[in-house]
Amino acid sequence: MDLLKERIKSEYKVKEGNVIKVDSFLNHQIDVELLNEMGKEFQRRFKDVEIDKIVTAETSGIAIATIVAQHFRVPMVYARKRESQNLSEDKYSTDVYSYTQNKTYKMMISKEYLKEGERVLIIDDFLANGRAISGLLDLVHEAKATLVGVGVAIEKGFQVGGQALRDEGVKLESLAIIDEIVDGELRFR
Amino acid sequence: MDLLKERIKSEYKVKEGNVIKVDSFLNHQIDVELLNEMGKEFQRRFKDVEIDKIVTAETSGIAIATIVAQHFRVPMVYARKRESQNLSEDKYSTDVYSYTQNKTYKMMISKEYLKEGERVLIIDDFLANGRAISGLLDLVHEAKATLVGVGVAIEKGFQVGGQALRDEGVKLESLAIIDEIVDGELRFR
Numbered sequence: 001m002d003l004l005k006e007r008i009k010s011e012y013k014v015k016e017g018n019v020i021k022v023d024s025f026l027n028h029q030i031d032v033e034l035l036n037e038m039g040k041e042f043q044r045r046f047k048d049v050e051i052d053k054i055v056t057a058e059t060s061g062i063a064i065a066t067i068v069a070q071h072f073r074v075p076m077v078y079a080r081k082r083e084s085q086n087l088s089e090d091k092y093s094t095d096v097y098s099y100t101q102n103k104t105y106k107m108m109i110s111k112e113y114l115k116e117g118e119r120v121l122i123i124d125d126f127l128a129n130g131r132a133i134s135g136l137l138d139l140v141h142e143a144k145a146t147l148v149g150v151g152v153a154i155e156k157g158f159q160v161g162g163q164a165l166r167d168e169g170v171k172l173e174s175l176a177i178i179d180e181i182v183d184g185e186l187r188f189r
Numbered sequence: 190m191d192l193l194k195e196r197i198k199s200e201y202k203v204k205e206g207n208v209i210k211v212d213s214f215l216n217h218q219i220d221v222e223l224l225n226e227m228g229k230e231f232q233r234r235f236k237d238v239e240i241d242k243i244v245t246a247e248t249s250g251i252a253i254a255t256i257v258a259q260h261f262r263v264p265m266v267y268a269r270k271r272e273s274q275n276l277s278e279d280k281y282s283t284d285v286y287s288y289t290q291n292k293t294y295k296m297m298i299s300k301e302y303l304k305e306g307e308r309v310l311i312i313d314d315f316l317a318n319g320r321a322i323s324g325l326l327d328l329v330h331e332a333k334a335t336l337v338g339v340g341v342a343i344e345k346g347f348q349v350g351g352q353a354l355r356d357e358g359v360k361l362e363s364l365a366i367i368d369e370i371v372d373g374e375l376r377f378r
Contacts, residue, residue: 029302030265032258062251063265069221076219076252113218 001041001175004153005188007034008176014184018156019100026125026153030063038064038175039071042123042151045173046072049148052118053077055140057107057132064153065123072121077113079136081105092142096135099128107135109143116144127152127174130161137170149173157189190230190364193342194377196223197365203373207345208289215314215342219252227253227364228260231312231340234362235261238337241307242266244329246296246321253342254312261310266302268325270294281331285324288317296324298332305333316341316363319350326359338362346378 013021025031054076056065062078069076081096082105093108114120122136133150140147147170155162155174158181165172177189202210214220243265245254251267258265270285271294282297303309311325322339329336336359344351344363347370354361366378 023299024301028266028269028299030255030258030267032255032265033262035255036259059247059251059267062248063255063267066219066221066224066252066255067259069219070225070256073222076221077217078219078248078252080217110212110217112213 001038003034003037004176007031008154008178009186012186014181017100018158018181020126020154020156020178020181020186022154026064027060032067035064035067038153039067041175042068042121042173043071046121046149046151046171049121049171050119051121051148053114053120053145054123055079055109055114055120055136056123057081057136060126061124064125068121068123068151075113077109079107079109079139081107092139094135094138094142096131098131107132107139109139111143114139114143114145118143118145119148120145121148122150123152124150125153126156127154127161127165127172128156128159130159130164133161133165151175154178190227192223192226193365196220197343197367198375201375203370206289207347207370209315209343209345209367209370209375211343215253216249221256224253224256227342228256230364231257231310231362232260235310235338235340235360238310238360239308240310240337242303242309242334243312244268244298244303244309244325245312246270246325249315250313253314257310257312257340264302266298268296268298268328270296281328283324283327283331285320287320296321296328298328300332303328303332303334307332307334308337309334310337311339312341313339314342315345316343316350316354316361317345317348319348319353322350322354340364343367 054069149171157179180187338360346368369376
């Protein structure tokens with residue numbers, strides 16, 4: 001998606017450990033107009049599948065998943081990442097290792113909001129090693145819901161997450177795939 | 190806002206410590222159609238003020254603030270609640286005490302995304318003791334931005350946050366105000 005690639009190119013920053021920052025439009029400040037175009041693009045790419053629910057993980061997936069859910073006119077559910085007083089005891093739960101934070105956290109969805117047979121599109125902002133999305137897949141499987149696809153804004157193509165999902169036969173749509181960071185310069189697929 | 194009150198009435202749960210759960214449409218599962226109506230209502234209530242930016246706090250403010258930002262056609266910024274590898278060092282920061290979690294956390298916005306003179310509408314899902322919104326106000330003041338108002342989905346009118354903001358002269362708009370919880374039953378203002 002050229003509009004997104006242009007915005008990444010003109011505004012990204014690279015931090016230690018090849019962490020790509022796009023805080024100006026996706027991860028801290030949210031450009032709702034751009035996200036709206038991304039929502040349209042996801043709808044175009046998943047137009048042949050029926051979708052009952054959008055699933056994402058807190059925190060950085062929420063804004064893009066909310067807008068994607070508007071385009072598909074379905075509810076969105078975000079997985080919670082820690083024990084919360086507000087989350088019902090009756091939940092699906094899985095452990096996820098975060099490379100950026102170097103720790104394992106729990107990812108949870110209440111059983112009330114993810115049901116057997118529901119057709120789920122997973123949406124997230126970034127796909128790198130794929131641990132967060134694998135966690136969401138675990139929850140979808142635990143619920144006996146049906147995964148129809150995964151859509152991410154930015155895939156780091158030089159990390160293993162994207163290829164692993166494609167090898168599993170998952171319909172993965174990434175709006176921008178970064179294949180290399182050379183001397184701080186991004187190369188897109 | 191009657192549509193919201195009806196949804197609260199038919200789907201709320203009360204947890205220990207008068208914590209009101211509306212996980213089915215606002216805090217875990219997101220009903221984007223309802224949030225869209227709420228966005229329209231905020232736009233109606235703040236139609237006489239100029240707004241440059243919507244500001245909220247992670248996590249539960251993000252979905253509603255994203256949709257409100259669409260209605261005002263301005264960017265949204267969400268304050269972060271912990272030190273993050275991805276957040277620039279150059280930030281506004283304040284300490285916020287959370288009653289529900291019984292701990293103090295840091296709330297931060299990068300200086301890049303909140304500027305002197307910007308007209309800010311703060312949006313959040315809940316207003317109870319008002320600590321989270323006070324934290325956002327601190328950040329707005331620190332940035333020398335201009336607060337034009339505060340909009341919340343649900344105000345717990347039996348806690349002090351709403352009255353304190355009104356006493357300070359803040360234009361506060363709450364879409365639903367719960368004045369009492371009597372035997373688990375809600376009474377709206």
